Structures are given as C-alpha cells and as structure tokens.
Amino acid sequence: MTSYRLASAGSVNRGQPLTFTFDGKSYKGFEGDSLASALLANDQMLMGRSFKYHRPRGPVTAGSSEPNALMTIGSGARAEPNVRATVAELYDGLAAVSQNRWPSLAFDVGAVNGLLSPMLGAGFYYKTFMWPAALWEKLYEPVIRRAAGLGKLAMQADPDRYEKSWAHCDLLVIGSGPAGLMAALAAGRAGARVILADEGFRLGGSLLSESASVGGVSAADFASAMIEELEALPNVTLMPRATVFGWYDDMVFGAVERVQKHVGTPSPDLPMERLWRIAARRAILATGSEERPLVFGGNDKPGVMTASAMRTYANRYGVAAGGKVAIFTNGGSGYRTAADLVAAGVDVTAIIDARVQSADAVPGGVRVIRNGGVVGTKGRKRLEALIAERSGFQEQITCDALAMAGGWSPIVHLMCQRGAKPVWSDEAQAFLAPDVGSAFIAVGSAAGADTISTCLKEGATKAMMLARDLGFAAYEMNIPEVEGEYDPAFAPVWYVPGARDKAFVDFQNDVAVSDLGLAQREGFRHIEHTKRYTTAGMATDQGKLGNVATIGIVAGMRGVSPAEIGTTTFRPFYTPVSFGALAGTSRGEHAAPVRTSPLHDWAKKNGATFVEAGVWHRSAWFSREGEKGWRDSVDREVQNVRRNAGLCDVSTLGKIEIFGKGAAEFLNRIYCNNFLKLPVGKARYGLMLREDGMIFDDGTTSRFSEHHYVMTTTTAYAAEVMAHLEFASQTFWPDLDVRFVSVSDQWAQMSLAGPRARTIMSRVVEDDISDAAFPYLAAKTVTLRGGLKARLFRISFSGELAYELAVPAGYGEAVADAIMEAGRDEGICAYGVEALNVLRIEKGFITHSEIDGRTTPDDLGLGRMMALQKPDFIGKRMSTRFGLTAADRLQLVGLRPLEKLEEFSAGAHLLKEDATPSMANDQGWVSSTCHSPTLGHTIGLAMLRSGRERYGETIVVWDGLHGREVLAQVCPPVFVDPENRKLQG
Amino acid sequence: MSLTLFHRHVLEDYLSDFGTKANPNHLAVIRRPAIFSVLAHRGHDASVENELKSVEGIDVRDCAPGEWLVVSTSAGAAAIENLLADIAGASIVDQSDGRALLRVHGPNVRKILAKCVAVDLHPDSFPIGTSANMLCCHVAVNLARTGADTFEIAVPRSFCGSVFEEVMEMGREFALTAAFADS
Amino acid sequence: MASLITCPHCGTRPKEEFSIRGTALTRPHPAASEEDWHRYVYLRDNPKGRYQEYWHHAAGCRRWLVVDRDNVTHDVFSVTDAAPARGASE
C-alpha cells in the first residue's frame, strides 16, 4: 500500500491521528480529514460501484455533489446509508462499508451488467418490464432492487434524538468561502444580526483549497482570521455543518445541522441533527460554483476527478490523488492544479488542453498537449493510463490519476426553488442565478464572479448594500490583496468525440452520452422528458455535477443554444435530509400534544381505561375485578346509573364565558332557538346551525346574571364553536357589545346522574338543591361544604336526574373523591364515555353521530326549536328553502331487532323488506347503536326516509361490511322514560 | 359534614420539591399564581388598559386588542379579583386553575425557547415587558419576557404536561432543571 | 417548511398559528334574495392570483383577519383586522 499523504501540505491536524475502518479493514487518518481524503491517503481509490452497471468508482469531487463515493457509516440501528465520503468528517472509530456490491467491492458479480450494457440503455426498464404486469411484483422489482440500488436502511428504530429550532436574523449568508466570509463580516461589523451557515465541517469554503495568498497570509489562514473575528461579534452566529437545503415562502430558509454526526459516541443530551427554520430579512447566496467534469470515453474510471477536487485533496487535506497525474482541461483550473501538484512534489505527466492556445502559465517541466482530448482510459479498479488524441493521432499516457477541468457552474439551486429558472449566459457559458428580488441575492462565484479578489469585493459591497437597506450604518471594508491568483476562464467543451468507452454525464445513475442520443431519437426531446427517460439527474445527487453537461450535450445534438434547452426543475432539498430531522421530537408518544382532563388521575385510580378522542385522553370505562371485557363494565355502569348513581368526567366539554350588554342578542342570533328570554339562573339546550341550515353543534348555555352567560359545547367541536363565535361577533356583528373567553381549562366538570344523585349531591353542596329550589335546568353558583365556590347545573345527558358540577380544575380530583365518598352508601360508581354513550342512545339524545353536517333540526325531531319568527339567526335564511323542508327527508328514528339476540352496527343501511341492496333502494342508515343493558338487546338510532311516519314498520338493517342482515322494527327514538319523569323528578 | 379539599397542581406528578438543585438554566413552576382574563367592552380598550397599568402588584400580559391576562405571583386570586372588580367597562374571569405558569430562566433561555416558539425573542424585537399569545410546542400559550434572561409561559392546564415535557427535552442540552416555586 | 403572516396585532407568525376560512365575503342581509344567499353559501370564484381570505389567528390574538395575497406567489399585500373597529390603531 502506497501512502499518498503529502509530506507537509494541507491543514489536517497531523498531531491528532484517527483510526477508522472501511469494509472491515483498519486505516489511519488525521483530524480534519474527510473520509474520502483519508481513504485516498491510504491508496483506497475504489470507493463504490455504480447504480446500474456496477462499475468501479472513485470519488470525482471533494464535496456535497459527489455521485460515486457513497457509503454506509455506522452499524446497527445507527447505520446510515448513502453518506458521501467526500463530506463525511473523519472521527476516531468511524466504521464505513461500501455499498451496491456483492460479494465484495473489489470483486462484484453484478459488474456483468456492464457487459450487457449495450442492452441496458435508456428506457431499458420501461421497455423490458412493461409486460406482463403481474411479474413486476414477483420478479422484476425484487431482482432490480437487489441488483441496482444504493445502501440499505437499518431496520431498527433510530436511537437518536432530533430537534427543530427557529432562528431569526437580518442577514443569512449561505456559504463561507471568500464572498460569504466578507459578506458576513461586513454586515456583522455594521451591527446586523448575521447567520453564516456552511455545509462543510470547517468554515472557509474554497479558501481552504486554494494556494493563493490573501492579505499576505495563506488563503486558509486568512479564512481562520476572518472566522476568529466573526466569532467575537455577538451579533454573528456561525453555523458550520449546516446545510441550507431550502428556500421557502416569506424568506424562511430550511437548514439541517449535523450536530453529532462526527462524534464516535454521541451524547444523549444533544440531538443527532437539528432542523433549522431560519427567518431572514435578507439573504446572500454565496454557495460558490461547481467544477464541471469533462465528458469523454472512460471518464468514470477511479482516479478521474475534477481538477478542483484534486486541489482540495492536495491543498486542504495534504493528499495526492495519485503518484503520476495527468490533467485534461479547457481552462485555467487545470494549469493551477498542475502547478499546485508540482509544488507539492507530485509528478504531473501531461496537461491535455482542449483549446488551441492559452495564456496560462505552465509549471516547469510539464508537457502540454494543446488542441487535444482524452478519448479513452485504461485500468480496472484504478486508472492506469489514458489515451489522448490530437489531430487524429492517439497516444497512451501512463497515469494513476486524471484531473478534469471542464469549466464552472454557479451553484444557484436555492434561488431556483420557488419557480424562477436560472438564466443561460453565453458570455459565462453557464446558467446564472435568476433575479429573485432584492431580499435574496447571489454574490461571488455563485453570481458568476471568477477570482478570489472579485469574490471578496463583491461579498463586502453587496452585504453593505443589504445592511444599508435595513437601516444599518455603512461600514467601510478593506479588501485584502490577493497574490498568486489564476484566471479560471474556460472555453466550453461539452463532449469529446471519438470515445472508445462509455462517456458518462451522470455517474451515479450510469447515464452516458449514448443514452442522451437515444432519448432524442426516440422523441423524448424536452429536457424534462430526457431526464426521466434516461434518469439523468435523478439520483441522490440530483445531477449537481452532470445536469449542465446533459443540457449542453442535448443542445449540441439539436444544434441549439443551452438557453433553448433550459434546465429541469429545482426543488428542495438541496441535499438529502433525514426523516429524523424532519420529524424532530414529533414521534412516538410525542407525535402530537396530549390533552388530559383535571380528573385524569381520579379516573386512573378508579380503574379507568382511556380512549384517545382527538388530543384528549378520556376515561372510557372503569373495569372491576371479575369483569371479562369492556362490555361487562359498561353494562354494569349503565345499570348502576339507572338504579343508583354514577359520576362521569365531562371536563372535556368546551366552556365559554360570555359577557356584555349585547350577549343575549348575540346568543339569540347564534342559536336557532330563543335565548332572549332565558331567565337568570337557568340553563337552556341550544342548537347552532351552519349558514346552510344544517346543525353545527349543540350544547347548553346558562345565564348567571343579566349580562353574563356560560356556554358549553361538545368536546369534539369546542375549538370550532369558539372560532365560530369569534367569527360571528367580529365579522357579522362587530357592533354588538359581547366579549367571550374560553374557560375550558379552568373548570373540572363532572356529571352526577341517577335516582340517588340529589341525595349524594346534597351531601357535598351547602345550598338547597331540592327540586323546588333547584329544578330541572337550574344553573347557579353554589358553595361546597367547606367553602369552595362551584357551579351547579341541573342538566342530564342520560335521562336520569342529573347534575353537572364545575369546580376549579385544581380541586377537581378532591371534589370527585368527595362525591364518591358521599355516594358510597348510595351505590355510586364511576362511569366512562362508553356508558355515557349507551345512556344517551337509550334516551335518544343526539351527538355528532347524528349531527353529521347533513341533518337539520327537523330531521332530528327538533324542528319545534326553530324560532323562525326571530329576525335573524345563523342558518335561518337557508333553512326554509326547498329541499330542507321536503317530506321525504331522512328522519331520526329508533330501531329494535325483531329477534332479541340479533345485533347490528352503526353504518349499516336500511332497506325495505325483500328489496335488493342498491342506491335506489336505500332507505337510510344507522347512526348509533349499542347493547342496552336496560332493555337487554341491541338498540339503534337511525336516519330513515320519512321515518317518523313509519313507526312499527319492519325494516332490513343491511350491513355489507360485516355481511349481516337483521330485521328490525322502526320505533320512536326514545327507549327509556319517554315521559321524562326521571329527568324532572 | 365539612369537606377538606386539597388543591392539586397539574404538574404534581412531574416534579419533586426535594433534592432538586436549580441549575443556571432553570424552570420554576409557580405553585398558585392568580391569573385572570380581562376583557374590555366596546369602546373601553384604552381606558381599561390604562386602569390595568395603574394597578399595583399585578403583571399585565397582552393577549389581543381589548384582552389581557393579569398575573400575580404574590397575591391570591380573591385579592386580585377585588382589585380588578372596579375597572369600568371590563369583564374579568378567573383562570388561575386554567393556566399553569412556567418561569424559564438562565443564560441559554433564548436558545431553549427558540426550539419551542417561532417568535423572535431577541431583546430588540421582544424586550422586557413584552408579552403575546403564541404557539409553544404546538400549544397556544401566553409568553412574556419578564427579565433579560427570564420568560414566563402561561400554559392551558390540560396541555401543561405535554408542554412541560417538551420544554424540558429542549432544555436537556443546557442541563435545564425544574422545580415548584411559591412566587 | 414554513411561511409567515404578519398579524396586525401580534406581529410576524408562522402559518401554523392560523386557520383559513376562505374568501372574505360579506354576509347578505337576512332578507336578501335566495339567489344572494345561495351565492354566499355555495359559490366561490376560486381565482388564481390575488385573493382576499379570512384568516383566524387561532393561536394568537384570536382575531379574524383579512389577508390580501397572491395565492400563486404568496406575496402578501396586506393583513387587516376583519372588524374595522378593532383595527390596530384602537
């Protein structure tokens, strides 16, 4: 094994060696290395296999656009597939394995795909596997998935924490190269709140990779000094390891910070990744530019990489990409790379320049082949030689690495995510950032600037412009002198003809120039079609490297300018973002906030089983020893309420306090029934309609004083009713003097129901609650024995004598305990929402099973409540229209099975006897059912066509879901105490 | 028969008073604050606000035009009710049991709260004395800045367990501790 | 990921704090024609472009606002309280 670590170059910390493994083999690297640079230093050029042909591949970049060097890092539940080794920060103990190879990276059976490659061209999958469709699932897909594909997901739960955070700033600077650093410092010195984010694990961007000197020191040292100054500014936040991946509405940027990805043993107190939502008043795109690979035969051989990547490995990491390096260039970048390598003592065997002539300085002793091209490469797992061609003559040149400099593409992805398309510039021979307004601007090479000094200057001036725009005083920046710059100008070369092997444009998805040609010939000419047909740009790197070449080559094939071809659509995310980061803490029990009643603990200690109702956890039933299932508990609770008494938590009902001289009038307009004359001290059942005449919600409202009411809503519609009241008062009738506020959380509310309710309640309440003093529908503030003020309502949802008692939430549990104690010798029990539901069905009371948005008051037998003589109420106008008053509407009825043992379920449909089940024969449907322990059989509430005229009729309850047909008798929707004797007793 | 009724804080089971040493970043749960909604009637927004600002011993938190939360950690609910009862053109509602009051304090308090709320809490845009209703850990709360490094969050009681756990989780990296406090 | 609405009472807030009710229509007079009511209850123009909608600041001041914005670009032109008397100035 040769060491490719250079003697002295680079800024890795040679005093801090790190040990890591790749495919089980142990290697050494240094602090500051990327995984790719450390592997290269250890002569491990082969880092992966391509998606389709399983061709051996090495890194082609040193950054986030890397298509080839994808690996799985970590093991067990922490194994993360498809990590780009070029951006993975090396740490002690890092364990990486290669992907998409079997049985090993060096020897891969799937590489036989490469031999079949003439058959595996663009559209291959579409054409081959179109038919028969049934074979897709069983044969094609599993085979393709095994053969083609990337890393495998760990199938265990992610053990790490993730979180989200907001950040706010005057200026967000994306990218910390020369332009970004200057921009951040200029705005920071001016006093603006600045966030500087960079995807790299070390700030400095291209300054870390360049050999020029800035301000009299090396570019890397200059960057360090800038960062030191920025760190000292309290108004500047530096965010390394943070990829800004998306630009969203209203200048919100999404970023993901890799907090502990570079840590061997992550701290449980820190998240693995943190998702940032950055609200910026202004933003600067300083993401630099991407060097384009050249498209020539065999350009995917391990050892072929961009010239700038090769410079980064040498200048930043102190690693030579090879021992004998050739350079293929169309501009200054190739010459600079040659010079840097020569200076580092690397043998540069030749510069092949596609141009006829150039003014670039040639490092001493290096041969230059002008007007030449590379048409082929040799070697299997690593480049061994290239074949250069000039004027029809070919020559083999021995080399183990080849730098390709194909020109520059500004990285404008973020700026194009909200619909704007990048603009082709003939002058720059590149797509440039679009104009997206003055709040978000591109600077430096992201804006097409070419030299370090232009980047420095532009960063400072444009940041100052934005800072002034925000009202900050200008701060004059000194632009440091840059020495030893090169001219990165280039002449475009999209494709080198005469290729002897496949010439790739998309390395990860194995898309070659021949595929682009096929797509054009077969009619997939629009660039979006070409993309999908060939899959160019559809891999995990989303074509960061190859898209521009694809466009250029397609333009060449069609004889038009790249401007005419245009780009494909840019979408977030810039680089892949983990689901963990996107979910943050919203997983498992924390997926949504939980809402608990003040009587939750009371219910728990009384044996409640809870049910999730929206965000609420409500007590469903209270099991007792010996009960075999929930039905046993519910039957017992229902019977006990009918016979003795029961206590139920109804704290989840919405409660709204209403005040004002206009409150009575307001309620009168909100409810369809009359509220103007509700006496003080009384509760009234009310129905709210929607404007279309259908019932919206029901509940009771009680008058506590002339201008003070308390409204209760259903649990499910508490929030909707509150918003509805606000909407009506704010937009319909702003002149009415009415104010209200939710007090849902202030009160613990419990319903005490049953024939013994009064006896029990009077042991707890000081006030006289005899039927004379506190009749049905009374409501008032009472004093509990011991002095606590509470609200007592005589209302019932069970048909029994019942009270609802509201006490301040903190006393809820104590009061419920006291009632249970006071009722012990009366046989009290706790009952849950299941029993509550049975009790109300037995009594024919409605819930949102009946109030389903399609029913009018009359449909539910409440037509008498409608006070149509009122001048206005919500829903009045539409209530009287044809259709809502028709005689054949569905009406609420009761159902009892003809055979007592037969059961039926809600959702079943109703048919006349002997009718076949069809839409035309549909007579209605069952809205609620339960087993009635009081009657000893199933009962149901149903909506039946002209139902009230059909009491006594036998009807078929047809349940297609359960394959069940039951004969039932239609009856009035009240099964217990139709005369309301118990209620009013 | 006279009932002795014990008041229970919603976070009773989440916290123990004993053995908890407050770290620099600390969340104090105020045991029995007095909290009232104050609603100004039509045409009384300004006068009610002026009167509220002149009442001693209460903190006034902004909720909406013509709506405030009055908070006191020193006086009981009955005393506060008396203080507010005379304000002309206002209706008042006791919410002392409907909201829990969490006081978060410490050098990293803004970093912790940035993970809970979307509002910019930089002192230039949210100075001491500012308060507003906002989403905090997916729940609508009232948040007030009461000091350079101190914020108070009034959380609806039924959601308090959820919000408390989430804030503590967000404070984990800064060793956030929590305990009851009387005022 | 996010978008922001500036409430005239509460300041800039994420969209999660709001709920949207749709077109900001005026409720017809109770005695208006059936035609007018039908239009109010059921018919919407659903334009592409500039649009005035009712937004409820549900997690903030709980005021109903009229948001005037372009539903293609999400350019927000104004956000005002739906009740003129409760405008920001009062």
Ligand SMILES: [Zn+2]
């Ligand atoms: Zn608001």
